[in-house]
Amino acid sequence: MSLQSSADVVVIGSGICGSLAAWRFATQGASVLILEAGPRLDRGRIVAAFRNSTRRGDWMSPYPPSPWAPHPIYKPKDNGYLVQAGPYPYPAEYIRAVGGTTWHWAAQAWRLLPNDLRIKSLYGVGVDWPMTYEELDPWYQEAEEIIGVAGAPNTGSPRSKPFPMEPVAEPWSMRRFRERLAPSYAVVANTVARNSRSYGGRPACVGNNSCQPICPVNAQYTGDNAADAAEAAGAKLVPNAVVYRIEHDAQGRIAAVHYYDPDKTSHRVTGKTFILAANGIESPKLLLLSASSKYPNGLANSSGMVGRHLMDHPSSSLTFYADEELWLGRGPQSPSSINTLRDGAFRSEHAPYRLDFTNISQVYSVTQYLIKEGVYGPEFEKQLRWRAARQVNVKNVLEVLPDPDNRITLSSEKDAMGIPKPEAHYSIGDYTRRAADVSKADFARIAELMGGTGLRYSADGQFANNQHITGTMGMGSDPATSVTDGYGRTHDHENLFICSTGVMPTAATMNSTLTAIALALRTVNHIQPAPAPTSSTTSAAREESHA
Amino acid sequence: MATNPPNDLTTRLYDPADPTRRRLLAGLLTAYTASLIPALAEPAPHADRGAFTALSAILVGRQALDSVQATHLYDALAVNNPYFAADVQALLGLIDRRHIDPMQLQSVLDAEHSPLAPLPRNIVGAWCLGIVGSGEAARCIAFETALNAVMVADVLKPPTYAYGVYGSWASKPV
């Protein structure tokens, strides 16, 4: 079989952003080639792998890395792929495979708030985005209709049209939170890419409670669905193709990309337009790797900002026992949250945050606890049931500000293909730590309202990571301080565009995927505007085209 | 209390009509150890397996344990550990001689720096999590039939299994 070596559009990375961009180009008639470093995956095999796993709390356990396209894993021991330079650990998790990391997300598909795009002007911190929320609104809507988003409108993000689907049915546990926390706190249904009815040829949620690491029935949208849609629309997808260099011509236009197959044979692919969509760590790594004599600091890096301003969402939390049986584990993993603390004048002093309630089954963690504590005999079952029925958790999702010292660079260590590994430099600033302290009062109040006992706060100064990799190739109007313009076009190379969470110049408090998709659709439209609307661009047709 | 649908996992383990599913032995239990579990006395084919099953029953607080599962767990725990059978007998004997309550057992072993200290954890981990060993040597032996899943099976399905048709999780758990 001859390998395709040229296309109008070459997309690097088949995650949700890359695949949806490829799909959009393909439906508009362009020839598209997607190069994906990792292999194709099969949903059923992932389910079986998770059930056979020895690490039930490790969402990466059913996604072993490929030798030629490694991704970071930390259990049972750190594979050392993402080198940690400190001062604070950044144990990012992502999947290099067809479909990317949304194989194991919780499908949180949030919009930003209008003020999230203007925190510099409003609050004197961070930067402003090179666009307004109003400009992003129609792209958010389109993204929601393509992937199928269900949500409640009262979350602070304005919208011009309704959600494609009603909110997902509320689990009993979340209902009790909502009822008991009112009126002090408004608990609302999360905005999620999860089916509350059949959508896109995929069934409604049936409550597997394993969204992370895998939705066994594909009720939540994954990058795999986008990759399938792209291929069905005519895009060619080459898996196990590890792009290691982007080649430019004398004028600085991108001419080609080079990739290794698993045998380390090099292949060269040419194209007219290049979309870099290899996530917020692998993309800057590739730009830095592609340094040349003309661009000694790497491609798209005249500003020196490639890899810088690395942001994620740190979380601290409180675990406690409610005074009634709630039985977390019935229904989806992340159903509800509190959204009223995401914005306000306080943002000039400390970070805003969302408060998330988990509905992940507590059975596994309680079992581990009981064994550790030496609870044996008939007490074991009694305590397992009592604790699993009542143990609950609230966590914050904190904004971090863009800090140029937080960045991804190239390590001197190399992976099995001889490619330099990515290195993470990360810290969490006072702006965020102050907010973590403030949020403890909310945690305490919530526990009080739920009759909480056995309160266990996460350790001060220790934060969990949420895998929302942003900022490393930030958008901006000034080429001196940003990597791309407001349409994702790199300032330095007119035919190189970036579709990734990495282009977001601030992180806000919301999971970044939906915003990245909206930006990607806007980018594609900028490159190749869609034809005038026909019946084939209605939302129903979009839904069907993703069936 | 929920009425369990017939043929669920709990039935599989507790079918009183099926004699192969009950494995406890008169010979290895004394009055004390028998008092720690509602006793059912039947000779077991293998003294070693029998001791393991008796000790397991004491540690997990269940009188009826699946014999096939017991064999798999025993084999996994004993592989690369030639002292396992002897350790099990020793611990059973210790519990009996000193009338140690299961809830005190670990702290007693830890306080005395007993070489048997890791054993109860390993056995309970095997039965209740379905996992034997740790780190890179860990092996999964059970998931759905691990006791922690069985003990909550009237209310929860193990993760990855559907709870029910869309919306069924909105109701109050019984």
Place this chain on the structure above:
Amino acid sequence: MNTQRICQLGALVTALACGHAAAATTTDNSNATLIQHGHYAAIAGDCVACHTAPGGKPFAGGLPLPTPIGNIIATNITPSKTAGIGNYTEQQFSDALRRGIRADGAHLYPAMPYPSYAQISDADVQAMYAYFMHAVTPVDVATAPTRLPFPFNIRQSMAVWNLLFVDNKPFTPDPGKSPEWNRGAYLVRGLTHCSDCHSPRNLLMAKQSSRDLAGGELDAWLAPNITSDVNSGIGGWSSQDIVDDLRSGHATGKAQAAGGMAEAIDNSLQHLTSADLLAIATYLKAVPAQHDPADTQPVYSWGAAFDELDSLRGVPLPKDANQMSGAQIYDAYCSTCHQARGQGSFDGGLPSLFHNTATGRSQPGNLVMVILHGIQWQSHGTDVRMPGFAHELSDQQIATLGSWLTRHYGNPSASVSADQVKTLRAGGAPSHLLLITRLAMVVVVLVIIAIIGMLIRRKRRKARSTGHS
């Protein structure tokens, strides 16, 4: 017929003449009632199933119906005057519906179930005519004509077929049976035309009336035996089971509808009144039993909870997917909903695989079809009740899985081969009807030529022996 028409006109005139002051309201009400009645009858008859193409306008036709002799295109039955039945009189409507004769006198193919619809009462026909003429939006787009291969394109041959196989008599109630049974008989034999799928057909595709409702084959699906036989049919079902199935598409501990039956329930049966569903159940439970000796116990009674988890956990899957065992395939793709022991979800909404006709039949073709295609209802947007696995699973995997399912949850004598899956995936075994018919014709022509030849020779011999004396 003419007398009847005059009576109807007379009735209408009388109705108009009487109650003059309230005539307008009364006529509107009775018209509205008539149309509503006709709408209900059209639902019971499931006209949309054939006469509406997917995504197409209601009743505008265009759907190709695959038959062993080629595609028959369903016609536009909107009241369009150029492309539909807008010019039909009620008599012509009745003839098409009940005798299979179009307004231009040509015969319809019995893909249009006129042999069943022959049972429809005059009152229902009148109401349906009113519905189609007044409540359906005309669509002025003609459908493609049906072109069947010779000799089946000779519609006049249908006259012979009708003579041989069709009983045109309308339904007459049996005074020895309950009103409920009679209503059920009227519906089943007529409007809901169950036998058109559920009865076996002879070589010339006519229903075998002696084996009514004993099961029929439709391409790749089997419409099962719904006689009162306790093993092969629904004799062991309660009336409530039948009503549940016809309304919701499943009966717990018995069966669930897939393929064409899911469609029939979706479009038609779920909308019938409780009384009508109960009548259908009453009638079906009294249909003479037809027994397949292969069914040694009720087809829904097989199997029990089972798992092989002890042998699965901690064992990595083979790299070659075709080497996966049945238990491994079940674990990876099916147990999520049907649960680790095949027992289904707490509330039965995700069904158990044992005590289920899906695994209990001696012929496992429908099991394979459901694994391939899943179950989707379409009438209010796509409702994926079960996803299909045609894309995920190979022929070998489905064969391995199917045989494992029937062995442990169903009838262990029913096994599935990869060849069988391949055939079903392609739409079922091809029919030889066309070939046989043409061969038969050739034989008949040869026989006729031979007879003529014989006669000519005899004549010549006679002439020789008599002509020269």
